[in-house]
Structure formats: C-alpha cells, structure tokens
Amino acid sequence: MEPSSNNFEIKELKVKYPLLNDISLLQEVFWINPNIKPMEEALRNLYFGKAEIADAERRLERFSPYVMKVFPETQENNGIIESPLVEIKDMKKRLNQSFKHPVQGRLLLKEDNLLPVSGSIKARGGIYEVFYIAEEIAVNEGLLSLDDDYAKLQDERFKQLFSQYTIVVGSTGNLGLSIGIISSELGFNVTVHMSEDAKAWKKDLLKEKGVKVVQHESDYSEAVSGGREAALDDEYTYFIDDENSKNLFLGYAVAASRLKQQLKDMKVKVDSSHPLFVYLPCGVGGGPGGVAFGLKMAFGDNVHCFFAEPTHSPCMLTGLLTGLHDGVSVQDFGIDNKTEADGLAVGRPSRFVGKVMENMISGSYTVTDENMFKLLAQLADTEGVYMEPSALAALKGPSALFNSKAGKRYLESNDITFEKLKGAAHISWGTGGSMVPDDLMNEYYERGKGYIE
Numbered sequence: 001m002e003p004s005s006n007n008f009e010i011k012e013l014k015v016k017y018p019l020l021n022d023i024s025l026l027q028e029v030f031w032i033n034p035n036i037k038p039m040e041e042a043l044r045n046l047y048f049g050k051a052e053i054a055d056a057e058r059r060l061e062r063f064s065p066y067v068m069k070v071f072p073e074t075q076e077n078n079g080i081i082e083s084p085l086v087e088i089k090d091m092k093k094r095l096n097q098s099f100k101h102p103v104q105g106r107l108l109l110k111e112d113n114l115l116p117v118s119g120s121i122k123a124r125g126g127i128y129e130v131f132y133i134a135e136e137i138a139v140n141e142g143l144l145s146l147d148d149d150y151a152k153l154q155d156e157r158f159k160q161l162f163s164q165y166t167i168v169v170g171s172t173g174n175l176g177l178s179i180g181i182i183s184s185e186l187g188f189n190v191t192v193h194m195s196e197d198a199k200a201w202k203k204d205l206l207k208e209k210g211v212k213v214v215q216h217e218s219d220y221s222e223a224v225s226g227g228r229e230a231a232l233d234d235e236y237t238y239f240i241d242d243e244n245s246k247n248l249f250l251g252y253a254v255a256a257s258r259l260k261q262q263l264k265d266m267k268v269k270v271d272s273s274h275p276l277f278v279y280l281p282c283g284v285g286g287g288p289g290g291v292a293f294g295l296k297m298a299f300g301d302n303v304h305c306f307f308a309e310p311t312h313s314p315c316m317l318t319g320l321l322t323g324l325h326d327g328v329s330v331q332d333f334g335i336d337n338k339t340e341a342d343g344l345a346v347g348r349p350s351r352f353v354g355k356v357m358e359n360m361i362s363g364s365y366t367v368t369d370e371n372m373f374k375l376l377a378q379l380a381d382t383e384g385v386y387m388e389p390s391a392l393a394a395l396k397g398p399s400a401l402f403n404s405k406a407g408k409r410y411l412e413s414n415d416i417t418f419e420k421l422k423g424a425a426h427i428s429w430g431t432g433g434s435m436v437p438d439d440l441m442n443e444y445y446e447r448g449k450g451y452i453e
Contacts, residue, residue, distance in 0.1 A: 010332055017321050023366070024333045026311045030365040030404035031321060035358055039300045042359035048246065050297050056128060056250040057257060063131045065151040067117075070185055074116045081123050083111045085262040085427070090382035091395070101402040105277075105424030106268065110259070113387045113433035118178035120343070120432030121252070121287045126169075126178030126240070128251025133238050134162060134186055159187030166191060169240040170228070172283065173202040174343050174432050179240055180211040197338070197345045201437050242286050243326075243350040252290025256298040263425070270299050274423040275416055279397025281390050281431045282307035282316045282364070283346040285353035289361075291429065296360050304414070306401070307364040308393035310339040310372070315349040317364040325354035340369045341390035343432060363410065367396045370451050377448030386441050387433035394428035 014020045022029050036042075043049060064079030074081060088109045096102035115123040134153070138144035141161060144153070152158070166189040169179045176192035183190040191212040194203060203213050228239055242248060263270060270276045278295055280288035285307075292305035307316050312335060319325040329348040330337050337347040375392040379385050401407035411421070433441070 013322055013328075019321065020318070020333060023311075023314055023318065023321075024335065026335065026368075028311060028366050028368060028371070028400075029317075030363065030400045030406045031317060032363040032406045032410045033320065033358075033361055035323075036362060037359040039296055039360070042296075046356065048250070052246075052250055053253045053257070053294055053297060056247075057254045059131060059135065060128060060251075060254060062135070062146065063150050063153075065149055066153045069151050069154055071117055077116075080258075081116050081127060082258055083113075083115045083430075085110050085259065085266065087266070088379070088383050088385075088428075091379055094378050094382050095395075095399050099399045099403045103398040103402055103426065104418065104421035105426055107398060108266075108268075108425055108427045109383075109385065110427050110429045111385070113385075113391055113430045115434075118174070118181050119435035120174040120178065121291075121429070122174040122178040122432075124255055125245075125248035125251035125286060125290055126175050127182045128254070129240050129245060129247040130167065130179055130182045130186065130188075132247050133165075133167065134188075137161065137165065153186065162187035163189065164236060165189065166234075166237045167240060168237060169193070170225070170242065171195075171198065172342050172345055173198040175240075175242055176206060176211075176213075177202055177435070180206045180209055184209045184211055195345070197342045199342055199440075201440065205435070242284055244352045245286065246352075248286050249290040249293065249353070249356075252287050253294030253297070255291050256294030259295070259427075260298050268425045269423065270302050270425070272302055273420055274302075274425070275414075275420060276303045277398065277401065277424060277426045278303060278305045278429065279308055279394040279427070280305060280429045281341070281344055281393040282309050283313075283344040283390075284348075285316050285350040285357070287431070288429070289350070289353035289357050292357060292361060304362040304410075305360070306362055306397055308397055309364065309366050310341045310344050310390075310393065311366045311368050312339040313337050313341070313345050313347065314364075314366050315346050316354065317366065319349040319351075319354045320358060320361065320364060323358070325349060326351040341372055341388075341393060343388070343390040344393065363406070365397065365400045365404075367393045371396060373444065373448035374451045375448070377445050377452060380445055380448075385430070386436075386445070387430050388436050388441075389444060391429075391431045391433055394430065397428060398426045 067074050068079030086109050092107040112121040117123050167183045168191045170193040172195050180190050180192050193214045206213050282288040295303045315330050318328050326348050339345050372389045372392040375395045
C-alpha cells in the first residue's frame with residue numbers, strides 16, 4: 001500500500017486492526033507487538049549487528065580526546081558523551097498512588113536530558129554521524145590516521161578542510177541542535193531544515209552557532225524532504241537522513257553497552273528471572289529504535305522495549321500495527337500531528353527503523369500531552385529533575401504496562417510472574433530537557449501543576 005489517505009483503504013484497516021479506532025479518537029492505548037520473535041530468529045535477515053555497534057563505539061572513543069578539548073564539561077568522563085542512570089524511588093511512590101496496580105521492581109531514569117554538548121538523546125546518533133563523516137574526509141585527505149590523537153582535529157587546517165563541505169539535516173529540533181553544534185565546532189557549513197513545530201529557542205540557539213536555519217510551514221516530513229532535496233547531486237554536501245541512516249542508528253545503539261556497565265555498577269541483574277523493561281519516547285524512530293536495537297543485542301530476550309508516542313502523533317505505532325510502516329501517516333487516520341512534545345511531532349515513521357524493529361520491539365503506547373505535563377511536574381517535585389515534555393512520555397510506561405489489559409497479557413504470555421517482577425528493573429529514557437530556557441521550563445512546570453488534581 002502506497003502512502004494514501006483513501007477513505008476506503010483506511011476503513012478496511014480499521015476493520016482489520018480495531019485498535020486504530022481508539023488511536024483515531026486520540027485515546028491512550030497500549031499495544032503489544034504480535035510479530036516479536038526470539039532474538040536469534042529476529043536477527044537472521046539483518047545485515048548488521050554487534051560488530052557494527054562495536055565499530056561505532058571504537059570511533060567514538062577515537063574522537064574522545066577531541067571532545068574533551070572542545071567541550072570541557074566532558075573531561076570528567078574522558079571525552080565520552082554519556083548520561084547518568086539513577087533510581088527514582090520517590091517518583092515510583094507518586095506513580096503508585098495514582099494507579100490500581102503498583103509498579104513492581106525498581107524504577108530507574110536514564111538522564112539523556114543531561115547529555116553533554118546538546119542536552120538530548122540526539123547527542124548520541126547525531127554527533128556520531130558527524131564524526132563518521134569528518135573522519136572519512138580527513139583520512140581520505142591524508143590529514144588523519146586511525147592511530148592519531150584526534151585532539152589534533154581542533155587545529156585550523158582541519159577547520160579549513162571541513163569548511164569546504166556542508167552538512168544538511170531535517171529536524172523538529174533536537175537532532176538539528178546536536179548536528180548543528182558539533183558540525184559548526186568542527187568547521188563544517190551547516191543547514192538545518194526545521195518543521196513549524198520546532199521551538200523558537202532551538203532555532204535561535206542554532207543561529208547563534210552560525211548554523212543556517214530553513215523554516216518549513218509544515219511538519220517534520222517536509223523538513224526532511226527539503227533537506228534531502230537541497231543535498232542532491234553535490235559531492236561536497238552530506239545529508240544526514242534521520243529516516244534512513246544506519247550510522248545514526250548505530251550511534252544510538254552504542255548506548256546499550258554503556259548502560260550494561262551502569263546496571264552492573266548499580267547491582268541490577270538482567271536475566272530470565274530479572275527482566276529489564278525500557279520505555280523510549282519515539283518520533284520518527286531513529287533514536288529509540290537504535291537504543292532498543294543495542295539493548296536487544298546486549299540483553300537478548302531478557303529486555304523488553306516499548307516505544308512511547310503522543311496521542312496526536314502515533315506514527316510508529318500505526319506503521320508497526322498495520323505493517324505498512326511509512327505507507328501510512330497519522331494524518332491518514334484524521335490525526336493532526338499537533339503536540340507540545342515537539343521532538344515527537346512526526347506524522348510518518350521511518351521504514352528503515354520499522355523494518356529492523358518489527359520483530360524486536362515488545363510494543364508501543366500513547367500518552368496525552370496533559371499526562372506528559374503532569375508527569376513533568378511530578379518528576380520535578382519528587383526528584384528535582386526537569387525534562388522537556390516529550391521525555392516524560394517514557395514515565396507513563398511502567399504504569400501503563402501494569403494497568404492495561406494488553407500489558408497484563410504481555411506479562412502472562414512471557415511467563416513474567418509476580419516473583420520475577422519483584423526483581424525486575426524499569427528504565428524510563430529521559431530524552432531531553434537540560435537546554436530548555438529556564439522561563440520556558442517554568443511555564444511547562446506550572447502547566448503540569450495545573451493538571452494535577
């Protein structure tokens with residue numbers, strides 16, 4: 001089925017997949033993926049895996065001396081761009097007060113909102129792909145070898161080299177920030193095509209960094225198309241494609257091996273008796289898909305990953321549910337793709353990510369903007385952590401799992417007993433927020449307080 005809003009085809013889909021009726025009515029839903037397979041089987045038709053993730057990790061390590069020099073805030077971590085993993089016991093208590101069935105196991109928060117350089121999960125894939133491009137150019141020009149101290153990349157000769165090239169990307173905000181900041185620092189010319197829902201402060205920050213911002217009067221898909229078209233047939237222009245880039249995907253996937261060590265340091269077991277549940281806010285799919293892919297590589301069938309989307313922008317859910325991926329958009333179902341969770345405001349999902357994850361992702365769920373704002377205020381009150389609205393979609397996951405019929409069926413079908421749940425861990429992936437201006441974050445907080453009864 002090609003991308004279409006044909007009423008007859010949509011009616012057929014709603015008959016075949018009744019959950020689409022609730023999704024079209026903007027109701028919160030929890031969907032379990034019927035196509036998930038054991039990891040050994042899911043990996044059979046993939047052309048990349050652990051070796052490619054390991055290669056990406058080594059590349060990031062090669063760049064760490066450069067990162068440490070130009071971003072002093074990374075010195076404590078030796079130039080590795082990584083975020084803390086913390087337990088949020090008080091937030092768990094608050095969640096349990098609101099629901100009939102309490103969350104069983106430990107509740108952890110992965111604070112990608114605190115990632116150095118650009119303050120969001122996009123610092124993983126976005127920065128990695130720029131490094132991939134920079135390394136390829138510098139090595140081909142004979143100015144860099146893989147055994148060099150990459151701190152030399154801050155020298156003027158490299159800036160002059162990279163200034164001959166342009167990097168282009170389409171973004172709702174955070175990917176543009178990460179790519180714009182690191183590309184500009186290296187010396188590239190940068191153009192970010194941004195959708196109308198991108199926040200003004202993100203556009204302004206990019207302009208301050210010398211990045212060219214092209215505003216589109218439509219949503220994310222048009223911004224990406226504009227960027228892709230601008231980069232056609234120019235050997236000196238690199239288009240970073242959030243919908244189809246394997247390099248972006250692998251940059252995100254590196255997070256899993258680091259998380260594995262963090263869990264070990266916190267004495268959190270992950271095995272068949274101690275399941276790990278991870279909840280990932282999802283837009284077009286690259287960031288959460290890459291992280292989930294890495295986690296499945298690291299923990300196999302003992303990790304259960306769920307995508308979280310706004311009720312107004314459930315593009316990955318509709319793509320996975322129907323199996324049509326980018327063959328359908330939320331607008332086909334009468335959904336407006338208008339949400340305050342700007343990083344998740346995507347109408348059509350990535351086919352590349354959908355196809356990779358269709359046999360690995362455990363499920364997906366949706367969250368209203370109101371509930372994201374509520375959770376934002378509650379997390380600030382209980383833990384003193386402030387994140388942007390889209391990041392809070394992850395915190396609805398544990399409660400949705402335990403309090404939905406679909407979630408309960410999932411636990412039963414996977415033989416995840418109450419005894420196993422007591423030893424489980426739940427990770428809500430906090431995707432961004434530390435760069436949000438204080439006055440705007442205060443507005444978010446006050447709005448969330450207003451929704452709390």
